[in-house]
Amino acid sequence: MPGTTTDTATDPTTLIYHRADVYHDFYRGRGKDYRAEAGAVRALVAQRATAGSAAGSLLDVACGTGAHLAELTGSFADAVGVDLSPEMLAVAARNSPGTPLVQGDMRDFRLGRTFSAVTCMFSSVGYLATADDLDAAVHNLADHLAPGGVLVVEPWWFPQDFRPGWVGADVVRVDGRTVARVSHTVREGRCSRMEVHYTVAAPDTGVEHFTDTHVMTLFEQAEYEAAFRRAGLEPEYVRHELFGPGLFVATRPGGAA
Template sequence: MYGAELAEIYELVHRGRGKNYATETTEVAKHVWARKPDAASLLDVACGTGGHLAFFAELFDDVEGLDMSEAMLAVARRRRAARTLHHGDMRTFALDRRFDAITCMFGSIGYLASAAELDAALARFAGHLVPGGVVAIDPWWFPETFIEGYVSADVVTVDERTVARVSHSRREGDASRMHVHYVVADARSGARHFTETHLISLFPRAGYEAAFRRAGLTVDYIGGVQSGRGLFVGQRD
């Protein structure tokens, strides 16, 4: 799971790769407001360093974030992505309030290891919604859209620091295992190398939809958005 080394360069790398946090948050907000026009409060689950959360804070009156990585939350706190940030697990978190909207972005839902864990997370989301509240989940790839052996390579330079990122993904049962290598270099510290390994579940579309329904949520799938992975949007009955 995301450690201190990656937390410091996480957004630098993904912005350099072309990720547009503002566009993605606007897309999600559009679908939230289409279902609940008065939505004003939002919880971003697996908020990470606050890349999406900071933009949600410009769109909604009251936003909070939750993540299980203290290293990522430390970055989010420094940037003041939201007034309230919680350390917690999406499968078990219990906050003393409810929200108009709950989001889970950038394929983070895929870190759940099984359908039972997906059910647990969706139940937590639904339990933290006001009546008529909305859940928006940016999924990881489906089994049929995952590309076996996919290799990605990028080099990004920002503020005299250069980061090279190379990843390779293979299918492993019902999940994808992604090995990522980073080389980070600057004039003061020279170059350093570290690696990350991520096991991310390849839940099928029908599996997501069934989990939404078991949590008491309606569900729609919007294809083509969020870098092609699509977006699940559900609403509490």
């Protein structure tokens, strides 16, 4: 869940985004299929974009370590990644050499241009604390979307789909390093609160342990859809086997016929 909207320099609950190398190795080792997910996103953009704009330009917001971005760059004439965490961007630069990367908050970064496709994946919008934050972020993403373009957003769970008490447990081995991750998630009002424990072992650094806490908002589907419409977009919610919480696919009217 890359690209939080909190300040990673001062907020201890986002430690894993300082440890971007561990984050990247964990999801790679666990088998997250970035290539298949990128292919699904690419197909949705191609289906809904105004003719001639689907292969134009891509903006990936909350790009994290660039795993989706690396799989998508070959399908677009140019691509740009944005994330709040400098450590995540440093790993992304290794994964997507030559791709422009910008540090910024999804609510207010400004690039001064538009793109034919804008993506925000891995439930990063769940870190937005309020409906006003969601509005600000969606408006900002929409402002970077060209007429006829497509915005793809992977939400966090809707309240009715969230399963309190969920326990996750994985051990992965990547390039000689072992990462064990155990998590427990509960509901607190309109939010989910996930406590995560990491144990990391490597021949050159030994064993270390750290914990992380992720508080994410359980926005209603209608809240997302209203935010898209207020931003001038036409949203559609799509259930997909690769994305547990589903996807919102929103189009900006206009563009060449």
